[in-house]
Amino acid sequence: MDPIALYIHWPFCLAKCPYCDFNSHVRDAIPQARFARALRRELAWEAARIGRRRLTSIFFGGGTPSLMAPETVAALIDDATTLFAADPAMEVTLEANPTSVERGRFAAYRAAGVNRVSIGVQSLDDADLRRLGRQHDAAAAIAALEAGRAIFPRLSFDLIYARPGQTPSAWAAELDRALALAADHLSLYQLTIEPGTAFEAEARGGRLVLPAGDAAAALYTATGEAAARHGLAAYEVSNYARPGSESRHNLTYWRYGDYLGIGPGAHGRMRRDDGAIHAVRRHRAPEPWATLVETQGHGTREDAPLPPDDAAREALLMGLRLAEGIDTAAFAARTGVAFADATDPAMLRAAAEEGYLDCDPAAGRVRATDEGRLRLDALLAAIAR
Amino acid sequence: MTDTPLAQIRNFSIIAHIDHGKSTLADRLIQTTGALSDREMTNQVLDNMELERERGITIKAQTVRLSYRAKDGLTYVLNLMDTPGHVDFAYEVSRSLAACEGSLLVVDASQGVEAQTLANVYQAIDANHEIVPVLNKIDLPAADVPKVKQQIEDVIGLDTSDAVEISAKTGLNIEGVLEALVTRLPPPTGDADAPLKALLVDSWYDPYLGVIILVRVKDGRLRRGQKIRMMAQGSVHTVEQVGVFAPKLTPVDDLGPGEMGYITAAIKTVADCNVGDTLTEDRHPASEPLPGFKPSVPVVWCGLYPVDADDFEKLRDSLGKLRLNDASFHYEAETSAALGFGFRCGFLGLLHLEIIQERLSREFDLDLIATAPSVVYRLHKTNGEMMELHNPADMPDGSVIDRIEEPWIKATILVPDDYLGSVLTLCSERRGQQVDLTYVGNRAMAVYRLPLNEVVFDFYDRLKSVSRGYASFDYTMDGYADGDLVRISILVNHEPVDALSFIAHRAAADNRGRAICAKLKDLIPRQLFKIAIQAAIGGRVIARETIGALSKDVTAKCYGGDISRKRKLLEKQKEGKKRMRQFGRVEIPQSAFLAALKMDA
Numbered sequence: 001m002d003p004i005a006l007y008i009h010w011p012f013c014l015a016k017c018p019y020c021d022f023n024s025h026v027r028d029a030i031p032q033a034r035f036a037r038a039l040r041r042e043l044a045w046e047a048a049r050i051g052r053r054r055l056t057s058i059f060f061g062g063g064t065p066s067l068m069a070p071e072t073v074a075a076l077i078d079d080a081t082t083l084f085a086a087d088p089a090m091e092v093t094l095e096a097n098p099t100s101v102e103r104g105r106f107a108a109y110r111a112a113g114v115n116r117v118s119i120g121v122q123s124l125d126d127a128d129l130r131r132l133g134r135q136h137d138a139a140a141a142i143a144a145l146e147a148g149r150a151i152f153p154r155l156s157f158d159l160i161y162a163r164p165g166q167t168p169s170a171w172a173a174e175l176d177r178a179l180a181l182a183a184d185h186l187s188l189y190q191l192t193i194e195p196g197t198a199f200e201a202e203a204r205g206g207r208l209v210l211p212a213g214d215a216a217a218a219l220y221t222a223t224g225e226a227a228a229r230h231g232l233a234a235y236e237v238s239n240y241a242r243p244g245s246e247s248r249h250n251l252t253y254w255r256y257g258d259y260l261g262i263g264p265g266a267h268g269r270m271r272r273d274d275g276a277i278h279a280v281r282r283h284r285a286p287e288p289w290a291t292l293v294e295t296q297g298h299g300t301r302e303d304a305p306l307p308p309d310d311a312a313r314e315a316l317l318m319g320l321r322l323a324e325g326i327d328t329a330a331f332a333a334r335t336g337v338a339f340a341d342a343t344d345p346a347m348l349r350a351a352a353e354e355g356y357l358d359c360d361p362a363a364g365r366v367r368a369t370d371e372g373r374l375r376l377d378a379l380l381a382a383i384a385r
Numbered sequence: 386m387t388d389t390p391l392a393q394i395r396n397f398s399i400i401a402h403i404d405h406g407k408s409t410l411a412d413r414l415i416q417t418t419g420a421l422s423d424r425e426m427t428n429q430v431l432d433n434m435e436l437e438r439e440r441g442i443t444i445k446a447q448t449v450r451l452s453y454r455a456k457d458g459l460t461y462v463l464n465l466m467d468t469p470g471h472v473d474f475a476y477e478v479s480r481s482l483a484a485c486e487g488s489l490l491v492v493d494a495s496q497g498v499e500a501q502t503l504a505n506v507y508q509a510i511d512a513n514h515e516i517v518p519v520l521n522k523i524d525l526p527a528a529d530v531p532k533v534k535q536q537i538e539d540v541i542g543l544d545t546s547d548a549v550e551i552s553a554k555t556g557l558n559i560e561g562v563l564e565a566l567v568t569r570l571p572p573p574t575g576d577a578d579a580p581l582k583a584l585l586v587d588s589w590y591d592p593y594l595g596v597i598i599l600v601r602v603k604d605g606r607l608r609r610g611q612k613i614r615m616m617a618q619g620s621v622h623t624v625e626q627v628g629v630f631a632p633k634l635t636p637v638d639d640l641g642p643g644e645m646g647y648i649t650a651a652i653k654t655v656a657d658c659n660v661g662d663t664l665t666e667d668r669h670p671a672s673e674p675l676p677g678f679k680p681s682v683p684v685v686w687c688g689l690y691p692v693d694a695d696d697f698e699k700l701r702d703s704l705g706k707l708r709l710n711d712a713s714f715h716y717e718a719e720t721s722a723a724l725g726f727g728f729r730c731g732f733l734g735l736l737h738l739e740i741i742q743e744r745l746s747r748e749f750d751l752d753l754i755a756t757a758p759s760v761v762y763r764l765h766k767t768n769g770e771m772m773e774l775h776n777p778a779d780m781p782d783g784s785v786i787d788r789i790e791e792p793w794i795k796a797t798i799l800v801p802d803d804y805l806g807s808v809l810t811l812c813s814e815r816r817g818q819q820v821d822l823t824y825v826g827n828r829a830m831a832v833y834r835l836p837l838n839e840v841v842f843d844f845y846d847r848l849k850s851v852s853r854g855y856a857s858f859d860y861t862m863d864g865y866a867d868g869d870l871v872r873i874s875i876l877v878n879h880e881p882v883d884a885l886s887f888i889a890h891r892a893a894a895d896n897r898g899r900a901i902c903a904k905l906k907d908l909i910p911r912q913l914f915k916i917a918i919q920a921a922i923g924g925r926v927i928a929r930e931t932i933g934a935l936s937k938d939v940t941a942k943c944y945g946g947d948i949s950r951k952r953k954l955l956e957k958q959k960e961g962k963k964r965m966r967q968f969g970r971v972e973i974p975q976s977a978f979l980a981a982l983k984m985d986a
Contacts, residue, residue, distance in 0.1 A: 007945055023946075189941045213911075217936035238941050253945045267946040279949060313952050321943060350970045354914060354934075376939040378913040381958040382970075 002271065003054035005252035006080055008039060009263030010065040011286045017133040017199075018198035019160070019191060023265035024063045025286055035286070036072035038293040040079055042282075043314065044260050045297040047083035048198070050260070050270065053219075055084035057091040057249035060114075066096035070105055074112035081113075091154075091248040093118055098136045098144030104153045116154035116247075118187070119144055119262050124174050128163050133198075145181050154245065156185035162211045162219050163191055172222060179230040184245035188223050190216065217374060224370070237373055254322045256334055264289035264299065269306075269314075276305030306312040312337035317318045317380050325358070325367020339366065347383045357383075389462045392572045393609070394599070394643040398466040398481060400506055401491035402499035402857065409553040410491060411449070411467060415632060417559045418451040418463070448599060448645050449588075449632035455567045461612075463566055464645040466586070466703040468505075476681055477587065479508055480661045483675075484586045484601035484645065487515035487570035489562065490543070494520040494528035495549075498536050498825060500797045500857040506541055512879075517565045518548040524555055532826060540825045559842065574643025581605030581666040583640075584675050585615065588658035590709040594626070596652040597634075600664060601645050603675060608639040612667040613650065614673040618659055621667050622650035656712040681713040683731025684792060684862065685738055685841055686775035688719060688756035688884065689745070690727030692979060696751055697726045703749035704728060707741060714741055723884040723966050723978045724754065729776055735841060745895040754979045756884050758841040760774035763790040763865055780872045783923055790868045792837045795863040797830065798848070800856040805829045806852035815839035816890060834863055838870075838888065839863070842897075873898050873927070875905070876919040878969035884978060898928040901981065908977045914970040 012035075013024040018176045045343055058080055060073060077092060093116040095111055096102050106117065121141040123129050136144075141157075148155045161171050178186070181363065193203045193212060196339035202208035211219060232240035236254060252259050261268035261280065281302040283289040289299035306314070312335040319326035329337040333364060335342070348366075351357040356372030356379055358365075372379050387702045400408035451463040468481035482488070488509040492498060509516055518537055520530055549565050550559040582604040591597050600607065604976040607613070611624045627644040628636040640646045652658060660681070663674035691700050704716045715731035732738040738758060745751045762774040765787045774780060797816075800808045802824075814820070821832035835844075840860070848856050873894050875885040889897050898920025905918050909932055916932040943951055965972035 192941050210939075214936045220937060233443060237939055237943070250944060253943075253948070259945050265946070267949065269948070270943070281949070310952060313955060314948050317951055317955055318943065318948065347970070350914065356913070374937050374939060375913055375935060376959075378935060378938045380955055381962070382913050384955055384959065 001051070001053050002258050003056045004084065004270070005057045005059070005249050005257065006043075006055060006084075006258040007059050007061060007249075007259055007261045007263075007266055007268070008043075008065075008076055009261065009266040009282075010035070010060060010062040010068050011264045012067055013062065013064045014099075014135055015133060016198075018202075019132060019194065021194035022063070023284055027318060030067060031290075032069050032072065034290055036069065036075065038290040038299075039072070039076060039263055042293050042298050043076065043079055044083065045293075046262065050272075052083065052085055053258075054087055055080060055090060056087045057093070057252065059092075059249040060094040062095060063381050064097050064102075065094050066102040066105065066109075070108035070112050073109055073114065077113040091116055093247065093249055095120065096144070096148070097134075098141045100143070103140075103144045103147050106147050107285040110151050115152060116156065117148045117152045118185075119148055119155070119157040121145065121157040122160045122177070123163070124159075124177055125170075128166070129147050131158065131164065142181065146180070149183055154185065155183035156187060156247065157182070158187045158189065160191050161223065162216060164208050164210065166211075168215075168219060168222065171219060172226065175226050176221060177225060179232070181234065182230065185239070185241045185247065186227065186232055187239050188227070190220060192382070199331060220374060221336075221370075233323070235323050236371075237376065238354055251322075252316045255330075256311075256318050272305070274305060277305075277311050278303055279306050309342075311335040312342040313384055316342055316384055320366075320368045320376060320380065323367065323372070323373075325365050328364045342385055343383045344385055351379060351383055388641060389644070391575060391643045393459055394462045394464070394573055395566050395570045396464045396466065396485040396573055396643070396645060397487045397489060397566055397570055398468050398485045398509075398514075399489045399491055400468075400502065400509055401521075402493070402496075402502045405493040405496065405499070405502070406553045407467070407491055410519070410521065410551070410559075411465060413553050413556055413559045414451060414463075414465060414562065415449060417556075417563065418453050448630050450629045450645065451590055453563050453567070456564060457567075461567050463563070466645065467911050477660055478505065479512065480584070480586055482509055482512040482514065483661075484584055485512075485514065486573055487517065487566075489517050489519050489566075490537075490541075491519045491521050492533055492537060494530050494533050495525045496524045497621045497828070498540050498799070500799045500830075503540065503797055503799075503830075504859040504861065515570050516543060517562075517569055518543055518545050519562060519565075522555050523550045524552040524557065536825050540830070542800050545877055556804050572619075573643030574870070575602070576604045577606060577642050580669045580671040581607060581611075581613070581664065582671045582675060583607055583664040583818045585658060585662040585664060586645075586658060587660055588652075588655045590655055593636075594649045595651055596655055596658060598652070598658055598664075598740055599645070599647055599649050600640070602640045604642055604644055604671070604823055605666065606639045606641050607646075607648060607664070609636075610841040613648075613658070613664045614667045614670060615664040616665055616670070618657065618662055620657060622652060625649045625651060654709050655713075656708065658712070681733060683713070683715050683733060683761070683775075684837065685734055685758050685760060686729060686731045687738060688721060688724070688727050688759040688776070689716075689730050689742070690721065690724040690754050690756075690884075692752040692754055694725050699749070700728065700745070700753070703745055703751060704730070706749075707744060711741075713737070721778075721884045721929035723882045723973075724756075724975065731775065735845070754832070754982055756982055757887050759888065760792050760837045760841060762792075762870070762888065764788070777872050777886045780886075780888070787933060788867050790865040791868040791870060792865055794837050794840060794860040795865045796833045796835050796840070796858060796860040798833065798856055798858050799825065799828050799830050800852050801828050804852040804855060805831070808848065811844075811847055811851055815844060817891075835860075836866075836868060836890070837862075838868075838890070842889075850862075871922045874921050875901055876917075876921055877905075877909075877973055878917055879919070880968045882966075882968075882978065885981065891922075895927050902928045902930040903979070905981055906930040906932055908980045909973055910977070912971050913938075916968075916971050916973075 011023055011025050012030045092114050094114045095118045098118050122132055124138045126137045193200050227240040234240050235246050258270050259268055264286045265284040266282045270278050271279045282299045283292055283301045292299040315331055315335050332338045352359050358367045398755045399407045438804055447467040449465050453463050454460045466481050466485050468478050490506055493645050537543050537545050549561045583602045586599040588596050588598045609624055609627050614621045626636055626649040628634050654806050665671045691697055713733050716728045719729045720726050756905040759775055765774045766785050817833040817835045823830050869891045871891050871894050872888050874881045902918045902920050915934045918930045919926045920928040962972050
């Protein structure tokens with residue numbers, strides 16, 4: 001059987017950021033013990049179903065997983081490595097916010113088995129951090145990065161750009177400072193207005209205007225060029241890494257491998273015993289999810305085989321986000337649909353002519369070029385069947 | 386009931402420009418003669434349709450029978466025939482006028498004579514009407530009675546020494562109008578014992594009674610139960626009901642010579658009732674029909690498409706229902722690659738087009754898009770054949786065309802001196818040929834021959850704007866003439882968009898081609914591939930625009946949890962593409978074409 005990646009969702013945050021549409025919730029007191037028990041129980045329940053497969057990565061995401069008690073992280077890592085066959089090079093990532101309290105727990109997380117930290121820096125400008133609703137300032141971010149680099153073998157951090165009022169030159173300067181601090185990996189996200197967020201309400205009211213069109217494209221291109229100057233290659237639309245330091249866990253998503261999602265609102269893609277890839281989804285609301293786990297062992301809301309055409313669309317839309325593109329043989333083996341049947345040949349040709357796609361039939365690989373990835377959503381709509 | 390002696394009948398119509406007070410005067414006449422109680426009076430009784438009332442225009446002919454005890458002590462029957470005032474309905478107007486012996490010419494004493502007044506008054510003169518000038522709105526501070534009287538004498542040549550000065554609004558001197566009708570208009574003539582001869586003036590559909598026919602009896606008597614024959618149509622019907630408009634439908638036993646009224650005869654659609662036809666008795670037919678009857682011919686055509694493709698059947702039903710009541714409008718199904726399924730519709734003129742479109746959206750709640758209006762061209766092919774062309778998309782290849790004729794109109798424009806220069810410039814830009822230029826007081830009256838093609842393309846709007854709304858305009862059809870005409874195709878990525886092609890004079894082709902390309906450039910959203918928009922005559926490109934590829938369109942974050950949402954989004958995008966029209970590599974949303982056409986209108 002194929003190896004799996006494990007995602008564990010911790011749904012709590014100290015505050016809701018105005019741009020965030022993730023499944024995150026603010027509570028007066030986080031029910032640590034209850035959620036630790038429930039996460040472990042759901043993990044055990046799934047492991048019993050899918051068997052002792054090879055485990056290549058664990059990712060603690062959220063929410064803010066750096067609000068988890070380090071003992072919980074340790075217990076979950078122990079459970080996972082017992083229930084599954086841990087790969088010797090297993091990557092264990094934890095997302096962390098750079099507040100001083102969270103920074104203080106870094107060593108304990110490392111001791112629990114976390115070997116990669118991903119820090120939500122978002123900006124190095126204090127005014128913008130406040131605008132983004134963050135709980136830290138730039139100095140705290142830099143302190144967290146330094147601590148993270150000292151404690152963890154691998155470190156990544158996130159920045160958000162194309163912020164309201166941000167000029168291209170201001171972003172270039174900020175990015176240069178960030179790249180000087182960077183370890184092996186960066187996630188650089190262009191600010192997106194997501195439905196249901198506070199920013200969406202502001203944008204609708206005209207109080208928030210983001211760069212669009214040519215301006216947005218110029219920022220994106222400049223970002224990639226700056227990262228490249230510092231030796232970080234754009235291996236995915238918004239992710240940059242030194243060669244070999246790509247996020248192994250996230251590559252599983254983009255390569256459309258099997259992944260198991262544990263915790264409220266967590267998603268999974270998993271080949272089940274019936275041979276089909278199943279789409280699995282847990283109950284989104286934290287407490288009802290925990291209640292479900294307590295009564296039936298798991299908080300699953302959906303677990304259904306994906307029709308091959310759907311799986312093929314997913315593999316296509318994920319795979320073309322990667323600079324490496326799609327291995328067409330692996331695509332067919334994974335989804336049961338030949339790449340040629342999942343796409344429109346005339347549009348593939350047109351996209352290749354326009355310089356959006358590299359199609360190398362001999363090598364069995366199709367990849368979106370830099371220009372293609374810049375317009376990937378439109379490109380997918382054009383080529384997908 | 387209708388044994389009124391001919392000498393005590395007067396049949397008349399009212400001629401006026403829009404807003405000069407025709408409907409208000411009619412209301413006053415009805416009120417003063419007591420045909421309706423005050424409670425029953427609604428403003429503008431005769432304009433039944435919501436649209437008629439709102440726009441102050443009359444679309445269908447209407448009639449009302451008034452009873453008036455005159456100063457000579459006798460009681461007269463006054464039949465008021467309210468006619469459509471617009472040139473689009475010129476033929477209906479002429480038939481209505483043929484049913485009367487005289488007209489009231491109503492002129493706003495503060496505005497003076499307008500273009501439309503002229504067109505109609507000439508028709509009344511042609512119909513040998515006795516015309517009584519009526520100066521309305523004399524109560525307004527801006528009223529200038531002597532000046533307007535002088536205008537009427539100068540422009541129309543009518544003696545205004547006996548003109549009736551009134552205010553329909555306040556009811557001032559309505560009696561004077563009634564007396565003038567009795568004393569100055571001739572009574573009708575006719576022979577009650579001769580074979581039946583009645584003029585079919587108009588007809589309309591009533592959901593309860595079926596088709597109602599408005600008639601004017603010339604000779605003989607029209608009775609319930611009578612078998613009548615329509616002399617041009619050749620069909621025979623049994624009269625079920627005979628009546629008069631009081632103004633409500635009021636059944637009577639029969640209608641004698643000189644009378645106006647209605648009949649019903651189990652007729653299903655107005656298409657079976659040709660305006661101008663003669664009704665006679667089937668068993669004792671008249672030897673000769675009354676003069677004149679010609680079928681109405683559409684002069685302006687356009688495509689009508691539902692914005693929502695699902696409304697196609699509803700549009701078909703609605704057009705059918707409208708045609709029940711308006712045989713002058715034509716429709717046939719057509720399909721457009723860009724707009725989907727719709728109908729090619731023919732109208733008597735631009736106002737008619739507008740009215741039908743508006744009724745469809747109002748009465749039938751349809752959201753419609755109209756292609757640019759086209760006139761009817763006569764294509765003479767090299768093989769000697771002639772074909773009529775009313776859809777530019779149907780134009781054959783240039784090599785088989787010998788010459789093209791286009792319809793011309795004779796337009797009368799009245800405009801204050803200050804704006805005359807701009808109006809003349811506009812007319813000459815539109816290939817106008819000046820026929821006459823005279824002055825009516827401080828206003829100029831320009832008579833031009835213009836190609837109708839140039840008028841259907843935003844002429845009204847331009848005229849309005851260059852004259853700040855002070856110009857009045859009317860026209861009559863004025864034959865066909867050869868024109869140096871070309872079909873301009875609009876191409877998106879080198880493929881023609883049928884709904885946007887149009888015919889124009891060669892000299893105007895470049896400008897109009899450039900304008901529509903520029904418009905489309907603004908309307909079509911950027912896409913993955915760049916889009917070439919071209920205007921071409923045959924194989925020769927006369928204008929082009931390029932829409933660059935969109936610069937950035939990618940979801941920033943996409944991880945394990947986003948995948949279902951992203952896939953559904955992709956599926957929705959693919960679904961949306963079904964509503965688009967593929968041009969090579971790009972898909973253009975139908976909404977862009979709709980917007981282009983909307984801006985054109």
